[in-house]
Amino acid sequence: MxxxxxxxxxxxxxxxxxxxxxxxxxxxxxxxxxxxxxxxxxxxxxxxxxxxSAVADRGFQWLMVLCALSIFGIVVLIVTELILRSQLTWHAFGFKFFFSSFVDPDTKKTTYWDPVNGHFSALPFIYGTLVSSFLALLLAVPLAIGVAVFLTEMCPRGLRGPLAFLSELLAAIPSVIYGLWAMYVLVPILREHINPLLGQYLGWTGLFADDNPTGLGFVAAGIILAIMILPIISSLTREVMSAVPHSQREAALALGATRWEMIRMGVLRNARIGIVGAIILGLGRALGETMAVTMVIGNSPEIHRSLLSNGTSMSAVIANEYAEAVSDLHLSALTEIGLALFILTIIVNALARVLVWAVTRGAPAQVLH
Amino acid sequence: MRTEYSDWRSRWRTMTDRLATGLAILATAVVVAPLVAIFIYLVYKGARSLNVAFFTQLPKPPGEAGGGMANAMLGSAVLLALASAIGVPVGIAAGIHLAEFGRGTRLANAIRFTADVLNGVPSIVMGVAVYALIIKPKIAWLPFTGHFSAFSGGVALGIMMIPTVCCTTEEMLLMVPHSIREAALGLGAPNWKSVLSITVRTASPGIITGCMLAFARVAGETAPLIFTAFGNAFWNSNLNRPIAALPLQIYVYALSPYDDWRRLAWAGSLVLIVLIVLAVSLVRYVASRGVLKGAS
Structure with a gap:
């Protein structure tokens, strides 16, 4: 106009x-x-x-709103589809789906997942997902914090760029390639060298009974998951640490603190909520990770105490069985596992977001004691 | 007494400081090591099995030497084109809404939160949802329903692109100075024109960066394709049929007992990772040149 x-x-x-x-x-x-x-x-x-031009403007604005609302629509659609398609198992098993077990009439063994006889329980998958994810956190968190400390506080300037780029690359490698590498490099190393050692020295705990000749299992899955979630934890930790005001560092140094004391008291303590957020976000990533885990966890729906034995996870069972589900009940059980995984990751991610926001959105530094 | 104490104390403090420094350096080394190992091993294995046939031929049946993954590369291209056709416009439009129209409103906050949720959905769950939405129901008058198809795979990947594109678009648009918008409006441009050809254009390097990032993320996704695109051993560019994809083919071949197929899996991984590294480096290059160069 x-x-x-x-x-x-x-x-x-x-x-x-x-x-x-x-x-x-x-x-x-x-x-x-x-x-x-x-x-x-x-x-x-x-x-x-x-x-x-008001007409065109209003039309344009409505188009944009429509696209923005479509995000809303997609999430609602996903949730309703998942709920509708898992009704069958929900009616058949109810809440018991998540913790029941069955006894096989022929072999008298405890089973959890028997698609042919129509026995479904999500327990071994939930167990596998939680165990492999927490194992990954256990390995990744100290390393990630170490890397973040090194990159923000100690690193010579020339090295910082390349290292940050490397960690960005590490985050961009597809899951399936990690899985391929883990299958053909990591698992043989574990099988030949590390698992026997673990069995020999830590076998008495029962957690590392070396009775699995394949080298697959929770430890392999945990290690590859740790490698995959390291970049996200360390880059978020870095972000949170650089949000700590410089005056905190200078004050600590001026009071005669060594560099480590400065980092510990001035930086890490101020950033701790955000670091916890970063860790939980890493957990969210680990919970939903599929391909690499599927390739190395061993895929047997049982619950063993030993971390070296074969296991499975929620995402792995969906990846393995969804396309070849034998019955509607089977498909519905897998969908319900997907729904549970969805809800779990949403809760974990929301928690992490809140924590990271609390720190990076201009929260004032606290007085230390 | 006192000096002895402080001497012991200061030595202890120096020691802890050195120890912590050493541990941080060690941690960095431990983290960098697997990445370097993965890259070297991938290049070593992949380069030995990469040849012209890889890019031009179909996979051979097990037992026969040779063959390639040409169909999987075509399939990935088709899927990614479809995904971008869905994800990029919707994502950018949603970002425009968040930055230009819905700033500070409750609706915008809700949408931002939903985009975050969508971003956190595990990719395998996305596959399950698309399966339940498109493949499970057989509706006679709706095309693409009732069977595995390239279309459903593209939809799954496209949905996964939306939140990334949306969030970067919003961030980049927020960085455009208001004087530019007001100048356009003041010259008499209608608002839609000012948004599309002034604001979005100014922020376009950043928006393209976001699209590339989303693209790179989606290019390596396997999980949502297993039971949507499903894979195909032959040429296909029909959206209504199952289609092969590079990551999917890598997955299938990696688990196969045949050496020739595993060899192809390594070669495919090398191709995939080179593409992704190129995309990421390009993004970094553009970002380092200053995202909003034309803005000021």
């Missing part, structure tokens, strides 16, 4: 714009607009609400 007569732009009366005053060119503003909160600028609101 280029030819519209430009009315008197007075900031206090933007509504005058709609009634064209009929004196073109007289619109020199007497006051300069204040630009303190620019998005609410009256000039802008006036300029946007004028002329016969």
């Amino acid at each position: 280029v030819t519209a007569p430009v009315p008197d732009i007075r900031i206090t009366q933007p509504q005058r714009a709609t009634e064209s005053s009929g004196e073109p060119g007289s619109g020199t503003p007497r006051q300069r607009p204040k630009r303190a909160s620019a998005e609410n600028s009256e000039v802008r609101r006036f300029l946007m609400g004028r002329g016969n």
Whole structure:
């Protein structure tokens, strides 16, 4: 609407714009607009609400809202589909789906997952997901914090860029390639060297009974998961640590602290909530990770005490069996596992987001004691 | 007495400081080591099995030497094109809404939160949802329903691109100075034109970066394709049929007992990772040149 007569732009009366005053060119503003909160600028609101481009503008705006709302729609659609498609198992087993076990009438052994006979319980999958994820956290968290400390506080400037780039690359490698590497490099190393050692020295705990000749299992899955979630934990920790004001560091150093004391008291203690958030976000990633875990965890739906034995996880069983489900009940059971995984990751991610926000959104540094 | 104490104390403090420094360096080394190991091993194994046939031929049946993954590369290209066609426009439009129209409103906050949720959905769950949505129901008058198809795989990947594209678009648009918008509006441009050809254009390097990141993330996804695109041993570019994809083929071949197929898996991984490293480096290069160069 280029030819519209430009009315008197007075900031206090933007509504005058709609009634064209009929004196073109007289619109020199007497006051300069204040630009303190620019998005609410009256000039802008006036300029946007004028002329016969308003129809096109409104259409454009509606189109954008529609696209934004489609995100909403997609999530709702996902949730409803998952709920609807898991009704069958929900009616058959109810809450017991998550913790029951069955006794096989022929072999008298405890089973959890027997698609042919229609026995379904998610317990071994939940167990496997939790064990492999926590194992991964146990390995990844100290390393990730070490890397973050090194990169933010100690690293020579020339090394920082390449190392940050490397960790970015580490995050970009597809899961299936990690799985391939783990299958053909990590698992043989574990099988030949590490698992026997673990069995020999830590076998008495029962956690490392070396009775699995394949080298697959929770330990392999935990290690590859740790490698995969390291970059995300360390880069978020780095972000949180660099949000700690420099005055904290300077104060600690000025009081005669060594560098480590400065890091421990001035930086880590201030950033701890955010670091916990980063760790939980890493946990969220580990819980949902599929391909690499599927390739090295061994895929047997049993619960063993030993971390060296074969296991399975929620995502692994879906990846393995979904395309070849034998019955509707089987498919529904797998969908319900997917739903449980979805809910679990949403809770974990929301928790992590809240914690990270609390730190990076300008929370004041606390006084230390 | 006192000096002795402080001497012991200071020595202890120096020791802990050195120990912590050493541990941090060690941790970094331990983290860098597997990455370097993965890269070297991948290049070593992949380069030995990469040849012209890999890029031009179909996979051979087990037992026969040779063959390639040409169909999987075509399939990945088709799937990624479809995914980008869905994910990029919707994501950018949603980002425009968040940054230009919905700033500070409750709706925008809700959408931002939902995008975060969508970003956190495990990729395998996305596969399950798309299966339940498109493949399970057989609706006669709706195309693409009732069977495995390239279309469903593309939809799954496209949905996964939306949150990343949306969030980066919003961030980049927020960095565009208001004077530019007001200048466009002041010259009489309608708002839609000002948004599309001034604001979005100014932020376009950053938005493209976001799209590339989403693309790189989705390019390596396997989990949502297992029971949507399903894989195919032959040429296919029909959206209504199952289609092969590079990551999916790598997964299947990695688990196969045949040496020739495993060899192809290594070669495929090398190709995939080179593509992704190129994308990430390009993103970094663009980002380091200053995202909003034309803005000021």
